[in-house]
Amino acid sequence: QKEVEQDPGPLSVPEGAIVSLNCTYSNSAFQYFMWYRQYSRKGPELLMYTYSSGNKEDGRFTAQVDKSSKYISLFIRDSQPSDSATYLCAVVYGNNRLAFGKGNQVVVIP
Amino acid sequence: GAGVSQTPSNKVTEKGKYVELRCDPISGHTALYWYRQSLGQGPEFLIYFQGTGAADDSGLPNDRFFAVRPEGSVSTLKIQRTERGDSAVYLCASSLTGDNTDTQYFGPGTRLTVL
Numbered sequence: 289q290k291e292v293e294q295d296p297g298p299l300s301v302p303e304g305a306i307v308s309l310n311c312t313y314s315n316s317a318f319q320y321f322m323w324y325r326q327y328s329r330k331g332p333e334l335l336m337y338t339y340s341s342g343n344k345e346d347g348r349f350t351a352q353v354d355k356s357s358k359y360i361s362l363f364i365r366d367s368q369p370s371d372s373a374t375y376l377c378a379v380v381y382g383n384n385r386l387a388f389g390k391g392n393q394v395v396v397i398p
Numbered sequence: 399g400a401g402v403s404q405t406p407s408n409k410v411t412e413k414g415k416y417v418e419l420r421c422d423p424i425s426g427h428t429a430l431y432w433y434r435q436s437l438g439q440g441p442e443f444l445i446y447f448q449g450t451g452a453a454d455d456s457g458l459p460n461d462r463f464f465a466v467r468p469e470g471s472v473s474t475l476k477i478q479r480t481e482r483g484d485s486a487v488y489l490c491a492s493s494l495t496g497d498n499t500d501t502q503y504f505g506p507g508t509r510l511t512v513l
Contacts, residue, residue: 383496
């Protein structure tokens with residue numbers, strides 16, 4: 289069983305819509321959860337970081353962790369064309385290794 | 399300041415050849431990681447260095463893959479007898495201390511194509 293699962297389907301939304309992305313993880317001992325954003329032909333960049341459970345908000349972005357269901361979510365409010373990218377969820381395990389989901393390609397249509 | 403840099407940005411080689419991929423981490427970062435990202439997949443962990451030593455090489459797929467970091471800064475990932483299945487983007491990341499709370503900063507990757 290993979291450490292984190294992310295349905296890799298693409299997502300197209302109109303500008304201004306709310307984008308909702310989610311992942312599930314396998315091990316209840318995981319404590320550190322991340323969302324990375326990856327533009328085409330670039331390396332991933334850290335977008336949001338959450339420790340344990342609860343919500344974290346940064347501008348238009350909100351990350352949620354529900355440890356009871358082992359579910360992590362990312363919400364993007366008032367989406368912009370510049371938000372068009374692939375979004376990867378990740379968990380930290382072992383020696384600070386990151387295990388990534390497959391990613392969701394998001395396209396925000398002007 | 400400068401981020402993580404990787405060279406070459408693209409590498410095309412033939413099956414059976416040897417390749418070296420280079421990573422320059424952010425200055426002062428003691429931890430360095432290599433990941434591999436196949437098309438349509440998230441990055442997969444290969445190896446983690448703390449200083450000069452490989453603290454965790456459990457992600458290396460087989461003994462054709464080897465990595466070094468002799469002076470605790472630049473790292474080289476070496477692949478012997480390349481196979482078509484090795485084609486992927488090889489990503490390097492560095493972090494300040496290697497703690498679980500540390501942010502890993504990624505380079506742009508080297509796109510390896512094995513013909």
